[in-house]
Amino acid sequence: MTGSCAVDFPVMAFFKKSYFMDKENQTIVAYFIIKGITDVPELQVSIFILVLLMYLITLGGNMTILLLVCLDHRLHTPMYFFLGNLSIVDMCSSTVTLHNILLIGITGNRAISHQSCIAQIFFFGSFLSNELLFLTAMSYDRYVAICNPLRYTVIMNFRVSALLATVCWLLGFVEIIPYAVLVTGYPCYNSNIVNHFFCDLLAVIKLSCSDTSVLEILFIAEGMVILTLGPLFLTIISYIFIIVTILRIRTSIGRRKAFYTCSSHLTVVLLLYTTLIGQYMRPVTTDSLEYNKLFALFNTVAVPILNPIIYSLKNKDVKSAVQQKLCFFKLHSSSDLIKSKDAGNNQLNPNTGKLATEFKTTEAAPGNQSCKNRDSSDTASKGKIKSSHKPPLS
CATH class of the missing domain: 1.20.1070.10 (Rhodopsin 7-helix transmembrane proteins)
Structure with a gap:
């Protein structure tokens, strides 16, 4: 077996130099x-x-x-x-x-x-x-x-x-x-x-x-x-x-x-x-x-x-925060879409003196519905917490 068997590490090997080099x-x-x-x-x-x-x-x-x-x-x-x-x-x-x-x-x-x-x-x-x-x-x-x-x-x-x-x-x-x-x-x-x-x-x-x-x-x-x-x-x-x-x-x-x-x-x-x-x-x-x-x-x-x-x-807190923000954007995007459609329909029949179409609520998408359910459950839980901390009657 030829060669050196010594084991060295990069930190040491990088510093081992010869200082007698040609100028x-x-x-x-x-x-x-x-x-x-x-x-x-x-x-x-x-x-x-x-x-x-x-x-x-x-x-x-x-x-x-x-x-x-x-x-x-x-x-x-x-x-x-x-x-x-x-x-x-x-x-x-x-x-x-x-x-x-x-x-x-x-x-x-x-x-x-x-x-x-x-x-x-x-x-x-x-x-x-x-x-x-x-x-x-x-x-x-x-x-x-x-x-x-x-x-x-x-x-x-x-x-x-x-x-x-x-x-x-x-x-x-x-x-x-x-x-x-x-x-x-x-x-x-x-x-x-x-x-x-x-x-x-x-x-x-x-x-x-x-x-x-x-x-x-x-x-x-x-x-x-x-x-x-x-x-x-x-x-x-x-x-x-x-x-x-x-x-x-x-x-x-x-x-x-x-x-x-x-x-x-x-x-x-x-x-x-x-x-x-x-x-x-x-x-x-x-x-x-x-x-x-x-x-x-x-x-x-x-x-x-x-x-x-x-x-x-x-981490449950981070996942919950991500889901809440996604639901927030979904709800706002769907509401903006409904408003834009309603505004477009009203512009189709001008000078009628009254609205040509009435605002109709559309069925929410499953994702938006789950967001609403989550918001309602959060509101209900907050209400329970507040009611449970009411001071006793004198």
């Missing part, structure tokens, strides 16, 4: 060339259409979640407040990374300036940090809701939720500043061709001919331990307490209901951290860069698409 191979880079997902010309159109479709689905799904959280009063809770922020993060992260593929497909220009590349590294790292921090804040919210439900509204009030969201946004951007500063200080590179579909930190550093030992220590100590493993550790601690509390519930229905409230968040956490581990902690091979691109593509395309789908399919 003729070292150049000061003014711009980079983004290689993209693939350099096969026959696949460029298909990739562009697929990425554009995925990007539009990402924007549509997350924008729907954000609008529902803002418009529906039943979703004005800390959990959905954090979910709305997470939707903003997903839309921004996809825009930062996927716009390169879309621009290459439209213009054919793969060049990106050095400053734009550094900015892309900064914003991608910041939004990734924000997503991890918001998922950690949501795990704490689930911990309070399940382990201390009687004091949930007192602990997770609007002030606390806004403070946690502000910390997540600020800390996510501040943590990435040292990386952007260090990469900006690297004067020369062995090549300006980035084997990725955006300016990923590890893909750019692999091209540098400067001493990257400081960035290596920072990436391992701050990036992996504090930024990634720190939120993961806090999330695991929260779910340990959640699982212990659920197991103490006596009835199976109560245990199932308690677990159902955090199943969506747990699914998203497992999906995101599995992708990050596969991207940065996988043993390096000869096809390491190609696999890194696939994991990064899944992280920037599939995860933002799956987040609203998971929360809409596994």
Whole structure:
């Protein structure tokens, strides 16, 4: 058996360089060339259409979640407040990374300036940090809701939720500043061709001919331990307490209901951290860069698409809000259609001194009828609640 049997990881392998290179191979880079997902010309159109479709689905799904959280009063809770922020993060992260593929497909220009590349590294790292921090804040919210439900509204009030969201946004951007500063200080590179579909930190550093030992220590100590493993550790601690509390519930229905409230968040956490581990902690091979691109593509395309789908399919409140808004639009569209038909009929016989046709109520469609039934049931239930809370007679 020939060859080395040592197993290395991409984080370490990308930083292992030889610093005794010929000066003729070292150049000061003014711009980079983004290689993209693939350099096969026959696949460029298909990739562009697929990425554009995925990007539009990402924007549509997350924008729907954000609008529902803002418009529906039943979703004005800390959990959905954090979910709305997470939707903003997903839309921004996809825009930062996927716009390169879309621009290459439209213009054919793969060049990106050095400053734009550094900015892309900064914003991608910041939004990734924000997503991890918001998922950690949501795990704490689930911990309070399940382990201390009687004091949930007192602990997770609007002030606390806004403070946690502000910390997540600020800390996510501040943590990435040292990386952007260090990469900006690297004067020369062995090549300006980035084997990725955006300016990923590890893909750019692999091209540098400067001493990257400081960035290596920072990436391992701050990036992996504090930024990634720190939120993961806090999330695991929260779910340990959640699982212990659920197991103490006596009835199976109560245990199932308690677990159902955090199943969506747990699914998203497992999906995101599995992708990050596969991207940065996988043993390096000869096809390491190609696999890194696939994991990064899944992280920037599939995860933002799956987040609203998971929360809409596994959450009764979100499904109920969607159905209510659809019923609202159906009722208004049918009423507008009736008014327009009535107005058209009245214009057929002018100067008669009276209406030519009387307004006739049409039989509602099954969907509209169900919406009316739902509205009437909601009104009846609200009336029962109000009557049950009347003060006793003196």
